[in-house]
Amino acid sequence: MNWNSDQIRRDVRIWLETHWDPNATLHEWRNLLVDSGWGMPSWPKRWFGMDLPQGMLPVVFEEFDRIQAVGVARTGIRLLAAETLLVHGTDSQRERFLRKILTGEKIWCQLFSEPGSGSDLAGVTTRADLKDGVWVVNGQKVWTTSAHHADFGLLLTRTDWDVPKHQGLTYFVVDMKQEGVEVHPLKQMNGHASFNQVFFTDAVIPQDMRVDELGNGWQVAMTTLMHERRAANVLGGSRQTRPNEGSIYLEEARENAILTEPYTWYPQRAGRVDLALERARSTGTISHPVVRQELAKLLMMARCTEWTAARARAAQRQGQPQGPEGSLGKLANSTVARQALKVHTMTSGMDSMLEGSDSPMDGIIGEILLSVPAISIAGGTDEIQKNIIAERVLGMEKEPRLDQGPFRDVRKN
């Protein structure tokens, strides 16, 4: 069928004008929204959506922003969970989880990485064994965000050790509020504790919480990660600051605060290019030609990186699928951040011997020095990105694989 954006704009506007109330409770409003289908218009009608094509979403969001209407809950990884269940879940799983994901009543976390399998995600060794009709889980996950808040987790486990590693994995929804699940904070070198380690000791999962077929875990995980990449490229949405008239905004702010707290240092991790020129001016180091060179390199790289991202987005708008080019951007961001680290060190001079309150800009500089090293590791190391670029973008020959055959026999940590 053919979509008419004006029609859609009219419809959503009318609906909002009749229903939006900044003083409703978040719970009331979001349930209303979810039932209306305007919360997730691109989703199927049957599951709180309107079957709208992605291309029409901007129209809807514009209308929401116009009157500052609050949308469905988006923070954390809840939407990755929802999208994954939409593709791979059973109807009863969708019945049970989707609404409360969108209303924000339930918090989710992702349990993929393990101490022993970082770059090599398919090497997970957390095991799930079927005993007396339930799945019993043992093992350890790491780099989990908000696990201590989470009600449910997306869990990747190994259920078969006698097949090649990608084939022996199964994907579950696990109830985080149970005895067998222990959550410990994981502190980083910059002093923040944005992640958790999660220990499973005979944790229990009912059979109907298995997502997709036995041994299909890798495919399901790929769906989750694809949406994660996509989300990383979009962002925005509920980012803009809102006026504070209306109790619902306070509720929403509280909700966001909890789940965005772990990310406060991410801008520092990216090098804070935005501060570089001003720092050079305020420290007077802008008069040093050598500092000027490094600063110019940084600013040029940063602008070129933005333009390159814009080119990629434009290409997608023209219908080209978002492919491994994402790795190029990630690699560029690492390079920019490292150069920013260099420049901030130069402009701060001996002040970069300090951190916390004594460090310039109320500690921001110190936090940059201690956070940038993460950018070339988190979400796939630079080395992994370079492999992806070489093999998938440039089409260079793959490395010989040494991890084939039954997983049981593959060399491990």
Place this chain on the structure above:
Amino acid sequence: MNWNSDQIRRDVRIWLETHWDPNATLHEWRNLLVDSGWGMPSWPKRWFGMDLPQGMLPVVFEEFDRIQAVGVARTGIRLLAAETLLVHGTDSQRERFLRKILTGEKIWCQLFSEPGSGSDLAGVTTRADLKDGVWVVNGQKVWTTSAHHADFGLLLTRTDWDVPKHQGLTYFVVDMKQEGVEVHPLKQMNGHASFNQVFFTDAVIPQDMRVDELGNGWQVAMTTLMHERRAANVLGGSRQTRPNEGSIYLEEARENAILTEPYTWYPQRAGRVDLALERARSTGTISHPVVRQELAKLLMMARCTEWTAARARAAQRQGQPQGPEGSLGKLANSTVARQALKVHTMTSGMDSMLEGSDSPMDGIIGEILLSVPAISIAGGTDEIQKNIIAERVLGMEKEPRLDQGPFRDVRKN
């Protein structure tokens, strides 16, 4: 037995005083020298030597230098040939070749590398087949220095295709002055033609010109290369300029001229660090802080590289064997040369758009720009050096090999 350096100094001095004649012909003198054993004192008595330990050689050379006496012929790869034959040759081969190597009457070349086997030397495919009692050679060699002057060549061939690649090689001495051997110059991007391509078409080698056993070619080649590395680290010897009284010096100069000609651009290949500071001064670019930074980086790196080499030599003097550390020095030289290229480009500005007579310093600058790219390739690429350092110095795990099993079945170009 115990050696007395004063005794040796006396002996060689007496012998030189009685025999040295700057107006003898090079041929007369060198034959005298060879018979005396003072030409190659560390060689066995039976083969023109005196069985002196390496440690005593400086004493002898000092005496030669003192009265400016000409030594045995050292240019080119002749001595590698001699050392190889001393270890692996037959007596009749030594009889036939050693003397005329030392007297300089015969010129030698090394025929190892091939278009298809550069880094992977053991992958040579030039074949030698035994037909009617002689070895018939077909194939192509490359990067051969002085092949067009050479009387004989050290030839690495494949004689067995059904064993692993290192085991199917055999080493020969080949007569270069025969029909089946065609020599073409190989021109480099800097305009010089310092090397040759050598084509073998049914070239013939008598059986008694095989060096060491059938299938032992790799070990023999290693001996040659070991001496090549050692020579590269020593050099000097016949390098110093001599006064021109005495006809023998002219003869020697002519001899050297022929074989050192291909190497005139090697200093430019190394980046001519010696010119950098003076160029910055004469062009006035030394007043640019950015040029000063790059220049300082260069000079620092260069000095540190020298000191590091000195540390390695000192370690050897203390009895530690010269090992793969050579690769560190080679890698450092590449880094220095690349930085020198950068600095010379900066200091020359738009003048680096020129070469030949219009290029600064009578073309030296242009030749640097066009020669430096060779330093990270010739004699083993930087990538190969890094592998050697990682695996042999740092003891990191070797890469999985994909070239095992019968050479016939190994993937090739």
Place this chain on the structure above:
Amino acid sequence: MEFSFSEEQIQIRETVARFLAERNSSIHIRQLIESKTGYDHEVWTSLGRDLGLGGIHVPTEFGGAGLSYVETCLVLEQMGYALYGGPFFSSNLLSVNALLCCGTTQAHELIPDIVSCNQIATVAFTGKRAGWARLDAPSEVNKGRLNGEKSFVTDGLTADYLLVIANDESEAGRGLYVVDSNDSGVNISSLNSLDFTRRLAHIEFQDVPTTRLGDFNFETHSEFVNLALVGLANEMVGGAQRMLDSAIEYSGARVQFGRTIGSLQAIKHKCSELLMDLELAKSAAYRAAAAMSEQEKDRAGLASIAKAMSSDVFVKAASDCIQIHGGIGFTWENDTHLWYRRAKSSEVYLGDASHHREQYLQSLEP
């Protein structure tokens, strides 16, 4: 601005690419290197006439195609890819830009013959040695007579006439002057250029009769230089792309130790890093092209970004390409050095990366 090219633009690019692949192969380039003029007149004229590129960004009133500088830069990118060496850069780009910039009344007489490739012009604006940027390149006009010298003049030997930026000692000040190359007072000597495909000349003027075409004040001059920088930058990213393609192709074919060298991480990561640098430089070159055609306020800074990024990436790409080829990459027979020579030459032409990094920072000063 939209960060993508239109159907039409992509078509122009592909037409030029196909044309040059066929008519400017490396075999052909090597023949031209040995030739007297150094370029193929037919190829140039059919680029200019048949493909209609002779005045691609020239207003139709002067016989041009009336397209923007974006299309021009797309064409230059392909010329860089193919290492095209004809007078397009000197005549159809630099000369046209100079004439359009100074807005001479004689545009109608001069531009059409350039557009139609009936005449070759070039601009003599760079002085001797490093200090290229000197506006005071010592060329002075007095009572219609030109004295002085210019250097690094592209195609100076093949041009029918010269457009000289010189200073009139009278209050007229700096202007653009036209000079007949064949005048007895014009002494043109060829320079031994590193880049075989872009010949340079040193030119001395002794009391040469000349006509002033128009003023060429500081603003005009920087606009002219910025156009040149951005054109050059796009040409350079094209050259860098060729080097990357060549490295990938060779590393996929070259087998050592029983595997293609392209399957080794050392080579893979070198190529991945190069692709990243190249994409960044391309973005800068495209962005600057748009800025020039839109006359954006900060175009000078964007031109410097484009030149700095492309200078670094082209040299890196050419050097890496040699390295990845190994020994063969250092030989004369291998084509890589032809691009390496262009890369090293373009790196410093009109200022190297460090110069333009400084320029860029100055452009940010309030």
Place this chain on the structure above:
Amino acid sequence: MEFSFSEEQIQIRETVARFLAERNSSIHIRQLIESKTGYDHEVWTSLGRDLGLGGIHVPTEFGGAGLSYVETCLVLEQMGYALYGGPFFSSNLLSVNALLCCGTTQAHELIPDIVSCNQIATVAFTGKRAGWARLDAPSEVNKGRLNGEKSFVTDGLTADYLLVIANDESEAGRGLYVVDSNDSGVNISSLNSLDFTRRLAHIEFQDVPTTRLGDFNFETHSEFVNLALVGLANEMVGGAQRMLDSAIEYSGARVQFGRTIGSLQAIKHKCSELLMDLELAKSAAYRAAAAMSEQEKDRAGLASIAKAMSSDVFVKAASDCIQIHGGIGFTWENDTHLWYRRAKSSEVYLGDASHHREQYLQSLEP
């Protein structure tokens, strides 16, 4: 000079290495980080007394071991390797150097107590913020009273007394002054230092009674700074070596995709390049140590080489070590960041690499 160490020197190095491996393990370091003083008094005193390092390069007449600065630097290299954080650097190195440099008549009273680790001294010579090199750090003496401030004073909080480089407004000029840390006019505030193992203080002096120990003119000051730079450089290459060792060890144990990550060229080549940089920096550090002990004419330049090379390599080594460890390398529990903090801090202490590159070039001027 001979580019190798004697049996005795190698033995000293190994003794210190063994001692620190045992007494300064990272578990111990982490305990000290939480402690009040930040160092283990026993470890320090037995370094100074039992191992006799308290005055390793101090003339025997002052109770020292009378060895050269080369041995001192070998010790510092091992302290860097082990990330030793006691007062050795401030007291047994900087303070001893300051006292020896200015050749005070009170050397006999002061030095022996430092050598025997009965007293902790430190030198307050750096000013606030970037401009560390300022000889005019604003500390002035007038009629035996000190006013002003110093910053980035190592171990400023634990020192028993301070050696302050200050200027006497009378013609006496710049000199070395001794100040009692406990004087009411001395206001010492702890700085929140990035490097947990080297605590820094900011110190303000208000009308503090002080004694002038001796002159500290330009030559004296640069000799003192050069000694500090060279000591620091040797400490830094030690730290870099530890980072390389740690990276190699981890990459040999860590298995991904069925192979150790150390078998991947990406990791191998990173480590090979690091080893090369490290060997070059070590050569510079050793060479400079010899130059200082031999009072060679160009030692200032050599000190700058040592600091520039070691600054770059230590930061690179620590960063690469984090990268090679992957996610775990960014955690608090992993020890790498302890060295990374030292690396970043030492990188800029007494001038960063670019500063010393400029210094070196100036030292070459005729």
